[in-house]
Amino acid sequence: MPTTRNTQDATSEEIMPVEPKKTPMREQPPAERTKNFDEVPCGYSEEEAVKEAKRCLQCKKPLCVEGCPVEIDIPAFIKHIAEGDFRSAIRKMKEKNLLPAICGRVCPQEDQCEIKCVLSKKHDPVAIGRLERFIADWEARQEEKSAAEKAAPTGKKVAVIGAGPGGLTAAGDLIKMGHKVTLFEALHKPGGVLVYGIPEFRLPKSVVEREVDFLVASGVKLELDYIVGKTSTIDQLLEEYDAVFISTGAGLPWFLNIPGENLNGVYSANEYLTRSNLMKAYLFPQYDTPIIRGKNVAVVGGGNVAMDCARTALRLGAEEAHIVYRRSKKELPARIEEVHHAEEEGVVFDLLTLPVGYIGDDNGWVKELECIKMELGEPDSSGRRRPVPIEGSNFRMKTDTVVCAIGQSPNPLIPQATPDINTGKSGNIEVDPATGKTSKKGCFAGGDIVRGGATVILAMGDARKAARSIDEYLRTGKW
Amino acid sequence: MNTITETRWLGQDIREIWFENSRIAGSFKPGQFLVIRHGETGERIPLTIVEVSDGRIRIIIQQVGYTTSRLCRLKKGESLGNVIGPLGHHSDIVKYGSCVCVAGGIGAAPLKPIAAELRKQGNRLTVIEGVRSSKYLILDKELEKIADRFILMSDDGSVGEKGLVTLPLKKMMEEGNRPDYVYAVGPPVMMKAVSVLTRQYGVPLTVSLNPIMVDATGMCGSCRVEVAGETKFACVDGPEFDGNKVNYDLLMNRLKVYADDEKHAGCDIGGDNAG
Numbered sequence: 001m002p003t004t005r006n007t008q009d010a011t012s013e014e015i016m017p018v019e020p021k022k023t024p025m026r027e028q029p030p031a032e033r034t035k036n037f038d039e040v041p042c043g044y045s046e047e048e049a050v051k052e053a054k055r056c057l058q059c060k061k062p063l064c065v066e067g068c069p070v071e072i073d074i075p076a077f078i079k080h081i082a083e084g085d086f087r088s089a090i091r092k093m094k095e096k097n098l099l100p101a102i103c104g105r106v107c108p109q110e111d112q113c114e115i116k117c118v119l120s121k122k123h124d125p126v127a128i129g130r131l132e133r134f135i136a137d138w139e140a141r142q143e144e145k146s147a148a149e150k151a152a153p154t155g156k157k158v159a160v161i162g163a164g165p166g167g168l169t170a171a172g173d174l175i176k177m178g179h180k181v182t183l184f185e186a187l188h189k190p191g192g193v194l195v196y197g198i199p200e201f202r203l204p205k206s207v208v209e210r211e212v213d214f215l216v217a218s219g220v221k222l223e224l225d226y227i228v229g230k231t232s233t234i235d236q237l238l239e240e241y242d243a244v245f246i247s248t249g250a251g252l253p254w255f256l257n258i259p260g261e262n263l264n265g266v267y268s269a270n271e272y273l274t275r276s277n278l279m280k281a282y283l284f285p286q287y288d289t290p291i292i293r294g295k296n297v298a299v300v301g302g303g304n305v306a307m308d309c310a311r312t313a314l315r316l317g318a319e320e321a322h323i324v325y326r327r328s329k330k331e332l333p334a335r336i337e338e339v340h341h342a343e344e345e346g347v348v349f350d351l352l353t354l355p356v357g358y359i360g361d362d363n364g365w366v367k368e369l370e371c372i373k374m375e376l377g378e379p380d381s382s383g384r385r386r387p388v389p390i391e392g393s394n395f396r397m398k399t400d401t402v403v404c405a406i407g408q409s410p411n412p413l414i415p416q417a418t419p420d421i422n423t424g425k426s427g428n429i430e431v432d433p434a435t436g437k438t439s440k441k442g443c444f445a446g447g448d449i450v451r452g453g454a455t456v457i458l459a460m461g462d463a464r465k466a467a468r469s470i471d472e473y474l475r476t477g478k479w
Numbered sequence: 480m481n482t483i484t485e486t487r488w489l490g491q492d493i494r495e496i497w498f499e500n501s502r503i504a505g506s507f508k509p510g511q512f513l514v515i516r517h518g519e520t521g522e523r524i525p526l527t528i529v530e531v532s533d534g535r536i537r538i539i540i541q542q543v544g545y546t547t548s549r550l551c552r553l554k555k556g557e558s559l560g561n562v563i564g565p566l567g568h569h570s571d572i573v574k575y576g577s578c579v580c581v582a583g584g585i586g587a588a589p590l591k592p593i594a595a596e597l598r599k600q601g602n603r604l605t606v607i608e609g610v611r612s613s614k615y616l617i618l619d620k621e622l623e624k625i626a627d628r629f630i631l632m633s634d635d636g637s638v639g640e641k642g643l644v645t646l647p648l649k650k651m652m653e654e655g656n657r658p659d660y661v662y663a664v665g666p667p668v669m670m671k672a673v674s675v676l677t678r679q680y681g682v683p684l685t686v687s688l689n690p691i692m693v694d695a696t697g698m699c700g701s702c703r704v705e706v707a708g709e710t711k712f713a714c715v716d717g718p719e720f721d722g723n724k725v726n727y728d729l730l731m732n733r734l735k736v737y738a739d740d741e742k743h744a745g746c747d748i749g750g751d752n753a754g
Contacts, residue, residue: 279693
């Protein structure tokens with residue numbers, strides 16, 4: 001039942017009811033969507049968006065903004081939506097975030113802006129992510145697009161390495177600040193993890209293309225098929241560019257290091273998703289890249305990437321897709337929404353289960369995964385209860401395809417080729433967290449190359465911070 | 480960029496292509512490779528760089544599957560599509576003394592720049608080239624020119640001596656002409672046979688491996704190979720490895736992962752000669 005507003009900001013005159021639940025978003029039904037790669041949630045209509053926007057209390061000291069790594073003026077853009085002024089809403093959004101269609105879909109809002117929403121104390125928080133997605137998609141349907149407002153040209157040139165979420169954000173911010181920006185990408189398409197990793201059904205590639213096109217229209221120069229560290233070095237770039245931002249991501253997959261890992265049929269999540277998403281193997285043979293269409297697919301790991309793999313497996317025709325995770329459901333690192341979607345689609349969760357070996361057939365293909373059951377013991381350094389093997393509980397599960405989605409290390413190409421950039425134990429580039437400065441003059445870094453495997457929005461937050469310090473460095477010359 | 484400037488057939492189903500790409504040509508060192516993706520629906524395949532000259536790159540492609548067949552049909556003036564490189568570590572070549580280079584089939588292409596560099600560093604060089612038959616013979620004239628001694632072998636005796644490449648190598652070892660270093664590039668089964676000899680006679684061996692790759696920047700792990708019992712990624716850790724320690728059976732097995740799909744696409748994957 002609707003309750004009344006009762007917050008720091010509500011005056012006695014404007015007490016009015018607030019709908020306790022988020023306006024629901026329509027979705028493709030589970031039975032249908034596992035047969036296609038189309039996006040699962042359908043987005044808000046204009047009426048739904050306005051209705052949801054009106055739930056916002058317009059706090060004078062909005063806590064949601066504090067929760068946003070890129071500091072979007074959330075109440076302001078929502079107010080415009082509530083008033084039906086979508087043009088002003090997208091302008092307000094793009095003051096801070098040039099990639100709203102992406103963030104609206106893949107940010108973990110429940111841990112960031114929405115968790116801070118005052119409404120969430122008693123009710124559902126405002127569906128900030130859905131409204132962000134709505135306003136971006138609304139603009140995509142309009143003929144007139146907003147262009148980035150640019151400061152006067154500074155004459156300075158910046159090389160941004162890696163066209164993933166961090167690189168795209170840095171490029172967008174730097175071009176707005178009046179610098180010339182070239183964005184270097186190793187793959188044949190821009191977008192990084194947004195195009196090779198996150199599946200079409202969660203983030204349509206046309207959405208990424210749209211946001212990249214906007215950057216290019218705003219003046220960012222894009223160099224594809226260019227591997228910094230190989231095609232040229234950072235030092236060579238510094239002859240031409242005044243500063244460099246490195247956001248090359250976490251591109252070195254981990255395996256379990258258990259016997260049989262190199263049997264045919266064992267994939268890293270990166271390979272499985274790259275084949276399906278970037279190379280469009282789900283459309284083989286119309287596209288030339290093949291992928292193993294397993295009937296019994298086991299995905300090892302419990303994060304968003306693991307959910308993406310299991311749901312991809314179903315869409316590729318798997319009869320069974322299992323998540324094999326060593327802790328319990330409570331500890332799954334994936335977003336609740338992703339776990340929920342996977343469950344709806346019929347993904348089987350083998351929890352408290354740890355793989356210990358792969359068993360191959362006579363032709364060198366994986367046929368079984370040997371696992372051991374776990375129980376939860378004392379809390380470990382992460383605060384989560386440590387999973388402990390139950391002796392003698394080994395069992396084998398039948399499988400023809402295994403996908404390891406247990407994380408990754410920073411990509412080694414640039415650190416290898418640039419010895420004067422300091423790196424940490426796991427090969428990550430070390431930076432001053434406040435500025436993104438590396439040990440090498442003129443070089444900044446952010447995102448997963450610094451953090452290891454984290455999230456899209458944290459990479460974007462790093463990029464925003466680094467863009468500010470790059471701007472300051474270029475204007476003052478002070479390192 | 481990536482416009483084809485020259486093409487010709489070197490042997491049956493073996494095509495030579497020269498194309499323009501000054502930025503890769505400028506950074507290339509012997510032993511490195513590149514990745515090509517032709518067209519919007521194309522897959523990414525690794526290919527070795529044979530030679531660079533004036534901002535142009537020479538590659539040699541054997542038709543073994545759908546993608547290589549498409550590449551072999553391209554004509555002068557057309558674009559190869561996306562080309563990424565140079566990838567992998569370059570060869571670490573010094574003066575060893577007397578060296579033997581063993582090339583099998585299309586493996587002559589990646590071996591040529593390595594042989595040239597070995598010679599440049601002042602090594603005494605024997606090149607053994609092996610082919611199935613005369614119609615697959617490539618680069619023999621060029622390798623003969625580079626080498627101090629050139630030995631040609633064929634499976635059917637249609638050119639050179641009849642027999643496998645290991646025959647003359649074994650003879651050298653047995654006659655006491657044990658080389659100081661051996662390089663081998665060719666089908667895995669050939670490299671494996673060479674390694675049996677080099678291990679037996681205690682000769683260091685380097686091989687260049689060409690497993691299935693996707694991104695070729697370390698991201699996907701498709702190119703996993705086993706060297707001295709450890710998993711390595713051929714794209715960022717290789718492509719050259721200690722040939723006496725490579726698990727060739729695993730390599731051969733992993734090259735067959737998509738054999739059924741190639742059949743589906745109406746092609747035969749000639750895994751035995753995929754160099």
